Amino acid sequence: MTVSRMREWTEEQTCLFQESLLNWYQTEQRLLPWRENTDPYRVWVSEIMLQQTQVATVIPYFLRFMEWFPSIQALAEAPEDRLLKAWEGLGYYSRVRNMQTAAKQIMTDYGGKMPKRPEDISALKGIGPYTAGAIASICFHLPEPAVDGNVMRIYSRLFSICDDIAQAKTRKIFEGKVRQTISPTQPGDFNQALMDLGATVCTPTSPKCDICPLAAYCSAHHAGRMTDYPVKTKKPKPVPVYYLAQVIQNSRGEFLLEQRNSQGVLSGMWTFPLREVTKAAYRCYLDGWRSYQQSKEAPTLFDLVAEDDGETQANAFLEELAVFGSQAVWQKQPVGEVTHIFSHLKWFILLASGFERAGSELTLKENQRWVAPEDFAAFVFPKPQQKMVALLYKNNILKSVSDS
DNA sequence: AAGTCGGGGGA
DNA sequence: TCCCCAGACTT
Numbered sequence: 001m002t003v004s005r006m007r008e009w010t011e012e013q014t015c016l017f018q019e020s021l022l023n024w025y026q027t028e029q030r031l032l033p034w035r036e037n038t039d040p041y042r043v044w045v046s047e048i049m050l051q052q053t054q055v056a057t058v059i060p061y062f063l064r065f066m067e068w069f070p071s072i073q074a075l076a077e078a079p080e081d082r083l084l085k086a087w088e089g090l091g092y093y094s095r096v097r098n099m100q101t102a103a104k105q106i107m108t109d110y111g112g113k114m115p116k117r118p119e120d121i122s123a124l125k126g127i128g129p130y131t132a133g134a135i136a137s138i139c140f141h142l143p144e145p146a147v148d149g150n151v152m153r154i155y156s157r158l159f160s161i162c163d164d165i166a167q168a169k170t171r172k173i174f175e176g177k178v179r180q181t182i183s184p185t186q187p188g189d190f191n192q193a194l195m196d197l198g199a200t201v202c203t204p205t206s207p208k209c210d211i212c213p214l215a216a217y218c219s220a221h222h223a224g225r226m227t228d229y230p231v232k233t234k235k236p237k238p239v240p241v242y243y244l245a246q247v248i249q250n251s252r253g254e255f256l257l258e259q260r261n262s263q264g265v266l267s268g269m270w271t272f273p274l275r276e277v278t279k280a281a282y283r284c285y286l287d288g289w290r291s292y293q294q295s296k297e298a299p300t301l302f303d304l305v306a307e308d309d310g311e312t313q314a315n316a317f318l319e320e321l322a323v324f325g326s327q328a329v330w331q332k333q334p335v336g337e338v339t340h341i342f343s344h345l346k347w348f349i350l351l352a353s354g355f356e357r358a359g360s361e362l363t364l365k366e367n368q369r370w371v372a373p374e375d376f377a378a379f380v381f382p383k384p385q386q387k388m389v390a391l392l393y394k395n396n397i398l399k400s401v402s403d404s
Numbered sequence: 405a406a407g408t409c410g411g412g413g414g415a
Numbered sequence: 416t417c418c419c420c421a422g423a424c425t426t
Contacts (some may be wrong), residue, residue: 050421057412058421091410094424147426148421195421204419206414222414234418235406341407 009181011215017217018183018190024191024213028200030055033062035240038188040114040139041072047131048095055199061090072112076103116140124376129171138188141180146191147171150198156230157202157220165230238346242282245349245388246273247335247397248328250356254370257379261367265342271385274349282348286337328362330354336391340384347384353397373398 009017029035030316032055034046045065049058065086069075075083078100087096102124106112114135115121122132133146140186145151152165152174159177163170183190201208209221220226247255342380354364364370372381376389394397 047421052410052413052422054420080420089411091412092422094409095422098423126423130422134421146421149419150421192421199421237417343406 009129013217014181015398017181018186019196020184020217021193022189025196029192029196030200033059033066038139038187040135041075042066043135043138044061044127044131045099047134048099049090050128051095051131052092053090057090061086065338071163072103072106072114076107095126095191096324099124102127112140118142118144125166129175134191136181137182137191141186141188143179143182143184143187145175145182146194147174147178148195150202151178151191151194152202153230154194154198154202154214157207157226158214158218160219160223160225160229162229162231164233166232166234206390236344237346238341240279240346240348243274243347243349244282245271245351246275246328247340247351247353247388247392248273248356248362249354250362250370251358252370252372254372256362256364257371258365259367259369265345266382266384269382269385270369270371270379271382272351272388277280282350286350328354329357335395335397338384338387338391340387349384349388351388353392394395 118136130148133144136142136144209215257270331353335353338349340347
C-alpha cells in the first residue's frame with residue numbers, strides 16, 4: 001500500500017479506510033449495555049459516565065442509573081440526593097448535576113426528547129464538542145466528529161500529526177481530519193469503532209499494529225514511529241517551597257510587612273515576612289501542632305522551631321528566631337495554611353500570629369515596615385499575600401469595618 | 405489558555 | 416509515582 005505515505009487521501013482510499021474500520025468493528029466491537037439500541041437518553045448517559053472514566057467502571061453504574069432513572073423525565077424530576085447516590089464513587093460529580101440541568105432543559109424546550117440539531121445538543125449543560133458529536137452521529141446518523149483522547153491518538157498516528165494534543169486548539173485540527181474521513185453512511189459506527197480501536201488496539205504505550213485494521217493506512221506504523229505519537233507536552237510539576245509567615249502586630253494594631261528583594265519571584269512586592277523552611281521542618285510543625293492541639297500545653301510554632309534538631313533548619317533562620325522569640329509573643333494556635341501555585345513553584349505557607357512584646361520595640365530591618373490594616377489598600381499585594389490577609393479576616397485576627 | 409474536578413488501572 | 420482514561424466548565 002502506498003496509501004500510508006499520502007498526507008491527503010483520494011476519495012477511493014478514504015472509502016477503503018472506512019470499510020476496513022467498519023468491517024473490523026462489525027466483528028470485534030465490544031458488547032456494551034448502552035449499545036443495545038441507539039436511544040439518545042441511554043447514549044447520553046453512557047457518554048457522560050464515560051468521560052474520564054473507564055468502561056469496566058461505568059457498566060454497573062450505567063445499569064443501576066437506568067433502573068433508577070429510566071427516562072429523561074425521571075432524571076429531570078429526581079431528588080438531588082438520589083442522583084448523587086447513583087453517582088457515588090464515579091467522581092466528577094458536577095457531571096450528574098449538569099445532566100439533570102440538561103434534562104430539565106430538554107423537558108421544557110424540546111418536549112422531553114433529545115434535540116437532533118448538533119448545535120442544540122451541544123448547547124445543553126455538560127455536553128461539549130465530544131459528547132455532542134457522539135450523540136449526533138450514533139443516534140441521529142449525522143457525520144459529526146467525536147474527538148476525544150482516543151481519536152487524537154489514532155489520527156495523530158494515521159497522519160503523523162505533530163500538533164501538541166495538550167493544547168486546546170489542537171482538537172479542531174483533528175475534528176477537521178475526522179470530517180474529511182468519517183463514513184457518511186455509518187457515522188455512528190465509525191465513531192464507535194474509533195473508540196473501540198483506541199481502547200483495545202491503538203493503545204497509548206504498546207499499540208497492537210499486527211492486528212490493527214488500519215495499519216496499512218497508518219503513517220506512523222509505516223515509519224515505525226507509533227509511540228512518537230501523539231505529541232503531548234507535559235508541563236513540569238511545580239516545585240514545592242515551604243514557608244513560615246510571621247504575622248506580627250504591634251500595640252497600635254499595625255502589622256509588620258516586608259518588601260521582597262529585587263531578584264526572583266514577586267520582586268519588590270510586600271508580604272508578611274516569609275521564612276523558607278525545609279519540607280521536613282514544615283511537616284514537623286504541622287504534625288507537632290496537630291498532636292499538641294488536644295492538650296492545654298500547646299506549643300507555639302516557634303517553640304516547635306526551637307525544638308527542631310537544627311539539621312532541618314537553616315542557621316540564619318534560627319538566629320533570627322532568637323530575636324523574634326524574645327521580642328514577640330506568639331499565639332499558641334496556628335492561623336492556618338495558605339498555598340499558591342505559580343507556573344514553576346508551589347508555595348506552602350504556614351501562618352504564625354504574634355504580638356510585639358510590651359516594652360521591647362522590635363528592631364526592624366531595612367526592608368520592613370509597620371503598616372495599619374487600613375493602609376493595606378495602598379499596597380499592590382501579590383496573590384499569596386492576598387490569601388494570607390483573607391485568612392486573617394476569616395479567623396478574626398483582622399476585623400472588617402462592617403463587623404466593628 | 406490554564407485550573408479544576410475524582411477515582412481506578414496500568415506501566 | 417506518574418500517566419491515562421469516551422471532557423467540560425470556570426476564570
